[in-house]
Amino acid sequence: MEGYGLTTAEILYHLPDQPSLLQVYVWQEYDLAPRFPELKSFLDxxxxxIEGTLHSVVVAHSNLIAPMELRNAASMQSIH
Structure with a gap:
């Protein structure tokens, strides 16, 4: 399970009928970092x-298993 987590890709592509314009497509799937086989399969x-030519892909990845975040409480209040 190491490296497995939620992967988000922001894909910019040229519109087929208007090549000078860019469109954004956001793809999200659970994938293995750093090779990203699911993302590579989707891009292939x-x-x-798909007719729209790829311009760029920005990838963000968040592990499913990560150290827990702990914070001290700033204040404590009682409600009656």
Missing amino acids: FWSST
Whole structure:
């Protein structure tokens, strides 16, 4: 399970009928970092099937298993 987590990709692509315009597509899936086989598979599918030419891809990844965040309480109040 190491490296497995939620992956988000912001994909910019050229519109087929207006190549000077860019469109944004957000893709999200559970994937393995740092190789990202699911994302690569999706991008291969995109390149072979969809007419919009890829411009750029920005990837963010968050591990499913991570150290727990602990914070001290700033104040404590009682409600009656």
